Amino acid sequence: MKRYAMVIDLRRCVxxxxxxxxxxxxxxxxxxxxxxxxxxxxxxxxxxxxxSFVPVACMHCANPPCxxxxxxxxxxxxxxxxxxxxxxxxxxxxxxIMACPYDARxxxxxxxxxxxxxxxxxxxxxxxxxxxxxxxxCTFCKDRIDLAERTGQVPGRDHEVTPACVNSCISGAMxxxxxxxxxxxxxxxxxxxxSFRMHEELGTAPSxxxxxxxR
Amino acid sequence: xxxxxxxxxxxxPRRQGNWDWRAAGNFIAxxxxxxxxxxxxxxxxxxxxxxxxxxxxxxxxxxxxxxCVWFEIGRPWRALNVFRHFGSSWMTREAYVALFAMCxxxxxxxxxxxxxxxxxxLLGLMFIYAQGRILAANKGIPAxxxxxCLSLVLATGLAExxxxxxxxxxxxxxxxxxxxxxxxxxxxxxxAWRRYFAALRSDGAPSGTIKAFGDMATMFIWAGNAVPxxxxxxxxxMAVPLLVALAGxxxxxxxxxxxxxxxCRAAFTQGFALPKQPVRGKGQAGPAVKPGWQWSTWLTR
Numbered sequence: 001m002k003r004y005a006m007v008i009d010l011r012r013c014v015x016x017x018x019x020x021x022x023x024x025x026x027x028x029x030x031x032x033x034x035x036x037x038x039x040x041x042x043x044x045x046x047x048x049x050x051x052s053f054v055p056v057a058c059m060h061c062a063n064p065p066c067x068x069x070x071x072x073x074x075x076x077x078x079x080x081x082x083x084x085x086x087x088x089x090x091x092x093x094x095x096x097i098m099a100c101p102y103d104a105r106x107x108x109x110x111x112x113x114x115x116x117x118x119x120x121x122x123x124x125x126x127x128x129x130x131x132x133x134x135x136x137x138c139t140f141c142k143d144r145i146d147l148a149e150r151t152g153q154v155p156g157r158d159h160e161v162t163p164a165c166v167n168s169c170i171s172g173a174m175x176x177x178x179x180x181x182x183x184x185x186x187x188x189x190x191x192x193x194x195s196f197r198m199h200e201e202l203g204t205a206p207s208x209x210x211x212x213x214x215r
Numbered sequence: 216x217x218x219x220x221x222x223x224x225x226x227x228p229r230r231q232g233n234w235d236w237r238a239a240g241n242f243i244a245x246x247x248x249x250x251x252x253x254x255x256x257x258x259x260x261x262x263x264x265x266x267x268x269x270x271x272x273x274x275x276x277x278x279x280x281x282x283c284v285w286f287e288i289g290r291p292w293r294a295l296n297v298f299r300h301f302g303s304s305w306m307t308r309e310a311y312v313a314l315f316a317m318c319x320x321x322x323x324x325x326x327x328x329x330x331x332x333x334x335x336x337l338l339g340l341m342f343i344y345a346q347g348r349i350l351a352a353n354k355g356i357p358a359x360x361x362x363x364c365l366s367l368v369l370a371t372g373l374a375e376x377x378x379x380x381x382x383x384x385x386x387x388x389x390x391x392x393x394x395x396x397x398x399x400x401x402x403x404x405x406x407a408w409r410r411y412f413a414a415l416r417s418d419g420a421p422s423g424t425i426k427a428f429g430d431m432a433t434m435f436i437w438a439g440n441a442v443p444x445x446x447x448x449x450x451x452x453m454a455v456p457l458l459v460a461l462a463g464x465x466x467x468x469x470x471x472x473x474x475x476x477x478x479c480r481a482a483f484t485q486g487f488a489l490p491k492q493p494v495r496g497k498g499q500a501g502p503a504v505k506p507g508w509q510w511s512t513w514l515t516r
Binding site for chain 2 (some may be wrong): 010011032037039040041043044050052054065067068069070071072073074089090091092093094095097098099100101102103107109130134158177196200202204210211212213214
């Protein structure tokens with residue numbers, strides 16, 4: 001029994017958006033669609049001002065409201081905690097987008113390219129018609145997690161089977177692993193630090209935890 | 216404690232852009248159609264009136280609403296997949312209710328049997344209820360998930376249905392009965408609206424939601440509910456059926472504008488928030504931030 005989770009140390013995030021770029025590169029999302037992004041929150045008034053960086057994406061909730069409302073069963077929650085979308089079933093009704101409190105889902109109704117109406121070579125090579133007209137979102141790099149099942153590698157420890165955003169993080173702010181394994185990096189970080197989950201009051205039980213301070 | 220925060224796109228709540236007038240069309244036409252089925256059935260059961268025309272009109276309205284949705288979805292040729300998740304999806308349940316209403320409604324129109332007419336009316340009511348639950352299940356839109364939204368959607372659908380029935384009854388001898396239903400449901404809708412909007416403001420909601428509803432509130436209260444109620448009174452007192460038809464038009468237009476606002480203009484996302492800001496280096500944690508909400512202090516300045 002595994003339950004994959006992401007732990008993001010907000011004390012370490014510098015807002016470089018490398019995770020955003022790594023996600024776009026790994027998943028070939030079209031212009032205007034970012035499965036992962038980093039919020040840049042400025043607050044306070046001079047001279048007492050603050051700036052916080054908060055990486056956000058699909059939270060792979062334990063109680064995903066997107067899965068509940070999906071009329072087609074395209075959105076499903078796997079036993080290991082990943083929330084997935086079956087592009088062959090989704091009708092693109094956008095009900096899941098309305099249900100998600102994390103603004104994590106997108107629908108693109110026609111192909112979009114970075115430079116005009118024609119794809120450049122790399123876009124053409126990775127174009128996927130399945131993803132047009134259906135809901136898309138962060139998959140926690142599902143293919144890598146599935147690879148780990150076959151190879152016995154450990155997501156979060158072995159880079160080949162770890163989400164691209166976590167691999168790319170330059171400040172060591174992002175961590176990934178099995179939260180049910182008390183020896184995992186994510187379980188230890190959560191035990192040692194004060195953390196919170198975004199909009200927990202809505203009962204979604206997100207799998208992304210944010211660290212704020214030491215205990 | 217919430218501190219001022221810079222409102223940057225997609226941090227603070229933003230107006231959803233995925234459900235446009237086509238999705239609103241389902242709530243507008245379908246809700247009115249379901250309300251018409253329910254209202255017509257009440258009169259058919261109560262007075263034994265021939266309600267085949269209102270039943271047919273109600274089914275057509277539901278069909279128009281679903282057609283609007285069909286034009287909205289990204290993969291329309293897979294639309295039948297909507298029937299796959301009865302266990303928890305209110306959109307699936309709405310589709311089943313519509314299907315059953317169409318089948319039973321045709322039987323009611325062709326044969327006029329009381330059980331079929333009654334079932335059609337109940338299915339109309341269930342259709343509006345399912346629409347309310349679709350909105351309530353969407354946790355990403357605070358205006359929809361508010362517990363008072365469901366009763367407003369129900370009251371609006373029934374008021375619109377009564378308005379349509381009042382229009383259809385123009386020139387008929389039984390025009391006073393739909394007038395009574397219209398009065399009842401307009402007053403219920405007025406109460407439900409005031410309760411909903413007051414609760415939104417006190418419980419907290421995205422400031423864009425409050426503004427969108429605030430912009431339409433006065434007109435909706437008066438032109439959509441109070442004036443139609445007054446017209447019904449006047450019509451009954453002076454025996455002028457034309458005033459009931461006019462009240463029906465106003466109640467219908469008011470409900471449609473309110474639902475368009477609810478689905479399109481006031482539907483702001485949740486946005487993001489921090490319970491406190493992270494410690495950096497050896498400093499202290501900062502206070503909470505929740506930009507773009509009504510009770511954020513930066514918005515009240």
